[in-house]
Amino acid sequence: MSFLRIHALEKTYADGTRAVKGIDLDVHEGEFIVLLGPSGCGKTSTLRMVAGLEIATAGRIELDGADVTTRRPSQRDVGFVFQFYALYPHLNVEENVAFPLRSTGVRREEVMRRVQDVGRRVGLTGLEKRYPAQLSGGDKQRVALARAMVRRPRLYLMDEPLGSLDADRRLDMLEFIRVQQLESKVTTIYVTHDQHEAMSLADRIVVMSEGEIRQVGPPAQVYEHPRDLFVAKFVGSPGMNFVEGTIHALGRSTIFVPHHGDVVVPLPAAPVSGPATIGVRPEYVRADDAGSIAGEVVLEEYHGSHRYTHVKTPCGPIVMRSHSAHVVGEPVTLSFDKCSLHIFDRRTGQNRRYCHV
């Protein structure tokens, strides 16, 4: 049975903006769910309705079997972390972190133990007696995170909690959140526009756009089997390569002919002929003397453990992930891993190979 059930949830604001257009989502107890999408996709509105900070225009939210759609935030037993930390300015770090445990009946020694433990994990050791005004933005955000995680509510709700941290700190915090959640097993809903965070944290990713859910699935599934063009574009960095053209049946095989360039791309048996967009992730593009796409290296991005090579081809720019160096200006022939190609319907954007998963 699902622990959190969202059913036909809608939010229309007073100005007529339809932020959430009737979404359904079932979350299991202990699950880490990431709502991923660009700004304006409805992810924050959804989170705020689950929190009770916004009241749904229509639909239901059930938590642990009880209808909480109209309950106040305080009656839902949820812990929040938002992008913009709100700390109590007159309390020091330790007192801020301990605040949610006040008047919960937890003994003082236990409170101190938990506060120190969570403080050590987020890296607040040495700052315990400081006041918020004496902290950097990153430190404040870590205090907010520690304060949310010192308690074990029924749900953690996080809205871009790492938004204001340095890249370096972010990595540590991502892991902290993940480890902490695995240990505490508190069901978590986390909102972000950063696909890297989503891939790192989620048991399941919910990809949203324009108030609707586009796809729900484990990170690997969303990444490898995007349901439509939107998901394919949004997930993955650098993004998937796309080529527009036409699918033809040729005897017993299927080929793809791009609109531009005198090139033929072999395809796995495709259900339909006609105009389509094919997509291939950079790691499924290879430099291959027997390949069909001739191009020229225009840029190489070194990333330490790998490189991204940008190739100009007659059918458009293609990015390839590789482990060997390529020289800018050199010719290169590419091939795509046939089994990892996606075929998107030109009109609907649906991935025609999605059903074959």
Place this chain on the structure above:
Amino acid sequence: MSKAFLRLSEVTKAFGAKVALAGVDLTLGEDELLIVLGPSGAGKTTLLRTIAGLEDPTSGVIEMAGADVRRRSPAERDVALVFQNFSLYPDWSAKKNIEFPLRAPGRKLDEKTIRDRVDWAADLLHIGHLLDRRANRLSGGEMQRVAIGRAIVRRPRLFLMDEPLSNLDAKLRELLRVELVNLRRQLGTPMIYVTHDQAEALSMGDRVVVLAGGRVLQTGTPAQIYERPDSPAVAKQVGIPRINIVAVTRQNGMYATAAGLPLLAVPVSHKVATGMLLGVRPEHVSLQGGEHPATIELVEDTGPAKVAAIWWGGERLHVLMEKNATGRPGDRVFPQLDPARVLFWASE
């Protein structure tokens, strides 16, 4: 490196008792993109402002094209700065923002020249269709393109970029990163680009200067910084997931962890070393073939690859795995380090 355009020798900058730059040496080639990488507070912004002439160095020499520029005003140095915050005039159109530097009192350019220059910049930055739009109606990425347009339109001798992409969405950053490198190449103007983002540092720069506490820790190509970092501090600045660093001691011809786990044989060239810091990047650890067991704590799927966090002899290491690897939390594995890729530093 091509001929040097900019040279800094022993540049220091103190604000009262606070030392922001503590003897910085740096050269920039005529056609080079130099990255300055460092955490917040490293002195990156002060360095740019000092080069631009917005701050006077406390001591040291700054030369451009062979001439000492310390007494020259920012305008005379002819450099263009682009900041993290887009700093456009919100009520002006994109066009008016871009042409603003061309209408500076000293310039006296005719209308046609101004129009040609704006069109040229708009073309390079793909913002031709936005020229009449008010700045406050533009998206973040469009604003930053306009800000860059304003910087290139007067064809300065040097570009100084202060984390220009850090306020943008991840997707847009990735796109503009590539555009900026290509744009700079087309213009052939040297650029110093300041960032705390290791991906930008490795992928964009011809060379990278790693700065911390107002000092240059190391200068080199991205590959040199990544593969042969001089110190743990430099090693930790680049690479995701971060490099594994383990304190080891010599025991019976092996380097072992504090908990006594032997990691690998002491290289023949190591004569007297007792305590060392061993560094190994996550892609140079494999999860099979070793002798001593470890446990997987976490597995993260990043898409093109997976990352495991493992506990091994009291140490926590990150390991990069193939995307189709099957390891799961709780699994027992037998890690092995690639001896050819392990780095050593004297322990502090």
